[in-house]
Amino acid sequence: MKSYSPLTIEYALLGFLYQQPWYGYEIHQQLLGNAGVGLVWRVKQSQVYALLNKLEQQGYITAVLETGDAYPPRKILHLTPAGEAAFLDWLQKPVPQARKMRQEFMSKLYFATQITPMIATDLITCQRQKCQAWLATVQEKIASLTAEQRFERALYQFRYGQIEAMLQWLDRCEQELITPIPV
Amino acid sequence: MKSYSPLTIEYALLGFLYQQPWYGYEIHQQLLGNAGVGLVWRVKQSQVYALLNKLEQQGYITAVLETGDAYPPRKILHLTPAGEAAFLDWLQKPVPQARKMRQEFMSKLYFATQITPMIATDLITCQRQKCQAWLATVQEKIASLTAEQRFERALYQFRYGQIEAMLQWLDRCEQELITPIPV
DNA sequence: GGCCGCATGTAATCTGTTACATGATTCT
DNA sequence: AGAATCATGTAACAGATTACATGCGGCC
Numbered sequence: 440m441k442s443y444s445p446l447t448i449e450y451a452l453l454g455f456l457y458q459q460p461w462y463g464y465e466i467h468q469q470l471l472g473n474a475g476v477g478l479v480w481r482v483k484q485s486q487v488y489a490l491l492n493k494l495e496q497q498g499y500i501t502a503v504l505e506t507g508d509a510y511p512p513r514k515i516l517h518l519t520p521a522g523e524a525a526f527l528d529w530l531q532k533p534v535p536q537a538r539k540m541r542q543e544f545m546s547k548l549y550f551a552t553q554i555t556p557m558i559a560t561d562l563i564t565c566q567r568q569k570c571q572a573w574l575a576t577v578q579e580k581i582a583s584l585t586a587e588q589r590f591e592r593a594l595y596q597f598r599y600g601q602i603e604a605m606l607q608w609l610d611r612c613e614q615e616l617i618t619p620i621p622v
Numbered sequence: 623m624k625s626y627s628p629l630t631i632e633y634a635l636l637g638f639l640y641q642q643p644w645y646g647y648e649i650h651q652q653l654l655g656n657a658g659v660g661l662v663w664r665v666k667q668s669q670v671y672a673l674l675n676k677l678e679q680q681g682y683i684t685a686v687l688e689t690g691d692a693y694p695p696r697k698i699l700h701l702t703p704a705g706e707a708a709f710l711d712w713l714q715k716p717v718p719q720a721r722k723m724r725q726e727f728m729s730k731l732y733f734a735t736q737i738t739p740m741i742a743t744d745l746i747t748c749q750r751q752k753c754q755a756w757l758a759t760v761q762e763k764i765a766s767l768t769a770e771q772r773f774e775r776a777l778y779q780f781r782y783g784q785i786e787a788m789l790q791w792l793d794r795c796e797q798e799l800i801t802p803i804p805v
Numbered sequence: 806g807g808c809c810g811c812a813t814g815t816a817a818t819c820t821g822t823t824a825c826a827t828g829a830t831t832c833t
Numbered sequence: 834a835g836a837a838t839c840a841t842g843t844a845a846c847a848g849a850t851t852a853c854a855t856g857c858g859g860c861c
Contacts, residue, residue: 446848462812462813463812463813463814464811464812464813465812474771474774475773475774478774478777479777482849483849483850483851484812484814485814485815485849485850485851485852486848486849486850488812488813488814488815489814489848489849490848492814509858510811510812510857510858511811511812511813511856511857511858512812512813513811513812513813514812514813538724540780541721541780541784545777545780548773548776549773552772552773586803586804587803588657589735589798589799589803590657590658590731590732590735591657591658591661592798593731593791593795593798593799594661594662594728596791596794596795597723597724597728597788597791597795600787600788600790600791601724601784601787601788603787604783604784604786604787605780605783605784607783608779608780608783611779612776612779612780615772615775615776616772616776620769620770620772621769629820645840645841646840646841646842647839647840647841648840665821666821666822666823667840667842668821668822668823668824668842668843669820669821669822671840671841671842672820672821672842675842692830693829693830693839693840694828694829694830694839694840694841695840695841696839696840696841697840697841806861807860807861808859808860808861809858809859809860809861810857810858810859810860811856811857811858811859812855812856812857813854813855813856814853814854814855815852815853815854815855816851816852816853816854817850817851817852817853818849818850818851818852819848819849819850819851820847820848820849820850821846821847821848821849822845822846822847822848823844823845823846823847824843824844824845824846825842825843825844825845826841826842826843826844827840827841827842827843828839828840828841829838829839829840830837830838830839831836831837831838831839832835832836832837832838833834833835833836833837
């Protein structure tokens, strides 16, 4: 019996609703665009609806039906206090594994930058520490290998290089988020 | 109506059988170890059996039952000509997306080094070209962004850094696979 | 008249995870 | 006697993809 915790993608849906109410169709349209979180992952329309219904059942979201002349009825979704708390908690935690950087960290970063640059820089600082720790453990693994373990060495060297690149990116990223947009 | 093609993980199972016959239990044991492909992904025992049965049904594998006094009956698995062809074809192709490097390319590299260094170096050369092409397209994407698209720029810069690190790793990896093990 | 866009989904299928079943032998 | 190892799985569930269902309004 395990308590429920939303998946990455569900947190991203909560992220949309954090700033304002949306309806399912609209969220899916956003995700189709070649910008923002839409670049991070592709979600099918049917899955968006399924996930939103699940979040509603879990109590993270409430729905209000809006009927208008010019369009079909829309299910307007609002974040509950529980949903808001869950989202903010998720948003500020670093991702637990290097392989989660590509999708999960990018999602966090997207919503963090949307809210305030402050949250984004905190997230980056926090994640950099995690990355440094990963680098150290991979380093140790490499050091512990024998000369015969060529594949294993190659594999850990790959991981090392990827994490190293993440760290360099985090540094650059922080600077570019702080500097104002030139006119 | 789409013709069946094994998944990455199924190709890895075929890879085991390419050099010699194995039975399911044995393959799973190998995958549990902290070496070789076992470092690349974790597969549950029940899934190993499920996948092997699927491959048998698809005609990539044939099974012979071996009974002995000292152990329970073993289902010894052999690669069919079709299975061998499918494996070798997969093995020599570069992975189609950067995100497949971590698991799929590593699997290929593992089996390639097991067979001959020649196949491994060919694979590396081939994959390097792919990576260079990815780098160029990401570069173009970055160049096409406006100053306001800060998140998008950050995201593509992340991808750029990851691919760059892959290229550096491929170079180093090739050298270290060629050089003989020092005594 | 027919197709596209809006807006909601359901149903079937596939892949993977978790937990359990079976029955023999070897180890403590 | 009880536990672990060997070797095969099955059953139930969770998540994601694919395809289809529905009904209204506007455009060509």
